[in-house]
Amino acid sequence: MLKRFWLWLGRLLGKTLVFLLVVGLGGWAIGAAYYSWKFSGPVSDEEQIPANEAAYTEGIIEDAIRVVEQHRDNTRVLRDAHAKAHGCVKAEVTVRADLEETLRQGVLSEPGKTWKAWVRLSNGNAYPQFDRARDARGMAIKLLDVPGDKLMSNPRHASEQDFVMFNHPAFFVRDVAEYRSNFAAQADGRKALAFFPSWDPRTWEVRHLIIALKTLSPAPSSPVETTYNSIAPFKLGPHNIKYRVIPTPENCPAYAIPKPNTDLPNFLRSALYQQLSLDRMPACFALQVQRQNPSYYMPIEDPSVEWDEKIAPFETVADIRLPAQDFDSTEQNLFCDNLSFNPWHALPEHRPIGGINRLRKAVYEAVSAYRHDRNAVLDQQ
Ligand code: HEM
Structure with a gap:
């Protein structure tokens, strides 16, 4: 039985x-x-701006400020995203000597030219957490002493060209409208429901949920050991491009990154410190661009879609070197916290395009201004 x-x-x-x-x-x-x-067929090679976009932006700024304040716990007001830095380091960005004529645009106009820069490496989360937590990892580059009129008129950033990236190739929402509903749900603590806004299955964003889950990935052994993507598109003179920064250890003296002790809360900072400050070994990267081919499905208005590398391969346009240096001092960490990166700190030749980039223009500026104002007050208390 x-x-x-x-x-x-x-x-x-x-x-x-x-x-x-x-x-x-x-x-x-x-x-x-x-x-x-x-996701097949040709796409537009120009921006297409939905009528309701500007209206959503104000709501997103309010939610972002709410998040910033939620995470403040008798501390300085941190960034709304990428709050935790592993360090701000000095860098040199050298335009490839053999750069193709048509890619010689903006800061890439002069082959062989070396720009001085700051590079801020970060975790993506809105509040600082242990490095072993699954998260996106960010890289923001600020080229210094860049001549020419910029897209934003703020005199503090008049001589800067920024590149702002994280280490996943696709974004978890397609446009400003979806960002508004997703972010509002997350700011209210309804994380899982952010991708399922109603009972109607046609509103479910399962593909975007998968992108969000993949974006939150385990930490690399070091911030110099992962690829950082612009995700959203940009102009490069006449071209529409996405850009990325890849590690190129082969361009630096041989160095084996030690196995990290992932029980330490800040092992990514430790890895950077070990390599650049203790072992006095530089780190190398390449800046690459991918040109849009609008005959294929490479949309400008949907950064949740990766552009196919088989059709549009990445091309190296510059080399980036983080020289051996001391960076982990109280003064430099405070300086780093007070820096503001924004993809719109840019020459017109590098104009950000697409809805998510248009949104970033207002939000980065508002959150940066808010935290700088609040911190100035806090610093005086
Ligand atoms: C292509 C997609 C995006 C990428 C690659 C990206 C990447 C980054 C990175 C790396 C940082 C840190 C910069 C630093 O080191 O200071 C950052 C900051 C920030 N991001 Fe994004 N982000 C993206 C989209 C967005 C969107 C859609 C929003 C909201 C509308 C947003 C809001 C912010 C804010 C408010 C900050 C802090 C600005 C400040 O206080 O200075 N990001 N982002």
């Missing part, structure tokens, strides 16, 4: 497993077919 029961249970479990497998594979095949149909 007992034996028959176990056999029956075994068969039932086996059939359930096969059923789930077939449903899973079927769902995956339908999803793949749907997206290869939806």
Whole structure:
């Protein structure tokens, strides 16, 4: 009797497993077919601005300030995103000597030219947490003493060209409208529901949820050991491009990054300190661009879609070197906290494009101004 029961249970479990497998594979095949149909064909090579976009931006700024204040705990007011820095380090960015004529635009106009820069390396979260927590890792580069009129008129940033990236190639929302509803849900603590705004399955953003989960990835061994992506598109003179920064250890003297002790809360800062300050070894990267080919599905208005590297391969335009240096002092950490990076601190040749970039213009400026004002008051208390 007992034996028959176990056999029956075994068969039932086996059939359930096969059923789930077939449903899973079927769902995956339908999803793949749907997206290869939806994400095919030519796209516009110009921006297309939805009518309601500006209206959402004010609401997003209010939510961002709310998040900043939520995470303040008798501390200085930190950034709304990428609050924790592993360090701000000095860098040299050298334009490739053999750069193709048509890519010689903006700060890349002069082959062989070396720019002095600051590089801020960070975790993506809105409040500082242990480095071993799954998270995006950010890199922000600020080229200094860049001549020419910029897209933003703030005199504090008049001679800067910024590049702002994190280490996943796709963004977890497509446009400003989706960002508004997603971010509002997250700011209210409804994280899981952010991608399921209503009972109507047509509003569910399962693909974007998967991107968000993949974005929150385990830490690399060191901030110099991962690839940072612009994710959103930019102009490069006449071209529409995305850019990224890849590690190029082959361009630096050989150095084996020690295995990190991931029990330490700040092991990414420690790795940077070990390499640049203790071992006095530089770190090398390359800045690369990917040109849009609008005959294929490489949209400007949807940064949740990666541009296919097989169709539009990345091309190296500059080399980046972080020389051996001391960076981990109280003064430099405070200086780093007070820096503001913004993709719109840019020459017109590098204009940010697409809805998510248009949104960033107002939000970065507002949050930066807010935290600088609040900190100036706090510093005097
Ligand atoms: C392409 C997508 C994005 C990338 C690659 C990106 C990356 C980054 C990085 C690396 C930082 C830290 C910069 C630093 O070191 O100071 C940052 C800061 C920030 N990001 Fe983003 N981000 C993106 C989209 C957004 C969006 C859509 C928003 C909100 C609308 C946003 C809001 C902010 C804010 C408020 C800060 C802090 C600004 C400050 O206080 O100075 N980001 N982002």
